[in-house]
Ligand SMILES: Nc1ncnc2c1ncn2[C@@H]1O[C@H](COP(=O)(O)OP(=O)(O)OP(=O)(O)O)[C@@H](O)[C@H]1O
């Protein structure tokens with residue numbers, strides 16, 4: 001049983017690819033369920049059917065689909081806590097609807113929705129789950145946070161900064177009192193336990209593939225780079241990338257000449273940046289890709305003779321670890337040969353040069369504040385260790 005999770009920036013084609021992938025997998029005989037965890041669902045619209053919170057078979061296919069009711073999941077895990085927070089805030093004079101909104105942590109709704117996946121994973125009725133997730137990285141960041149409990153309370157404190165500072169006393173009171181009560185403690189603990197299980201499943205390459213969707217433009221490339229770094233930092237298993245909306249060769253209008261040239265450069269960049277992960281290019285279709293026939297056709301075209309339900313990569317070119325008190329980054333550089341390593345850290349980017357091999361890495365926050373201490377080649381990896389910057393004299 002494998003879980004495939006599509007993610008990427010808003011509007012790049014996550015829902016389209018989730019549906020196309022799931023349809024193709026079902027066509028190949030895998031018992032497949034496609035789930036939208038985005039609160040702003042569009043999976044049903046893309047497939048041309050009305051979906052609900054329970055799995056339903058799509059007419060004319062073997063595929064089942066559902067749109068998770070994140071409100072319902074959130075209520076189950078966070079309802080009591082949310083009401084306590086909201087009451088405290090309302091008592092401080094915050095209007096009820098605003099208090100209700102503030103009592104939900106960013107990303108938490110999608111996170112509790114992801115927990116529902118655990119039930120399908122454990123259930124055994126499917127060979128494949130395909131997840132169409134929300135564009136924001138909030139859920140992913142929460143999910144990846146090494147100490148989730150701390151991350152959640154940091155998030156709550158974050159809410160109280162800036163204009164909302166005034167709410168601080170209410171928040172801290174609300175958090176201190178109710179959280180010390182047994183019932184709520186148990187509830188929160190059970191949520192954290194389920195998330196810990198889910199995190200373990202997501203970082204197991206035998207069980208999960210994260211697939212990144214992007215468009216061939218600079219902003220999308222940069223955002224993907226950051227997302228990828230965080231996925232690797234948290235040990236999530238990215239196994240492929242999808243560059244969607246490339247202008248097809250049939251477009252010959254000179255107006256698009258620069259667009260096409262830039263897009264070709266971006267595809268090459270993506271291939272070089274994520275090698276050896278497979279990169280799937282998808283051309284812009286003549287019209288929106290909606291309905292089962294169009295999405296099935298897209299699925300067949302994208303994967304050709306590859307089975308989309310299998311793991312598409314067996315190594316992760318970027319990994320993070322700590323060693324002897326150093327934070328260490330490992331980058332796969334097989335086939336590069338022996339050259340002097342040149343490192344250049346500019347802001348939160350690390351530029352690596354090894355002979356002809358060049359790569360720019362978006363560093364996670366924990367490393368961006370540090371400076372490279374040493375670098376060496378170990379087997380097929382370039383290993384870079386970071387340390388606290390030496391104070392300027
Ligand atoms: N290759 C393509 N050719 C033509 N239309 C496309 C293509 N890919 C996606 N679209 C269309 O673009 C729109 C947005 O795609 P989609 O909903 O899959 O993006 P998304 O990443 O899921 O967006 P959101 O972040 O809002 O969830 C849809 O109308 C879809 O049919």
Ligand SMILES: [Mg+2]
Pocket residue numbers: 014015016038042132
């Ligand atoms: Mg979508």
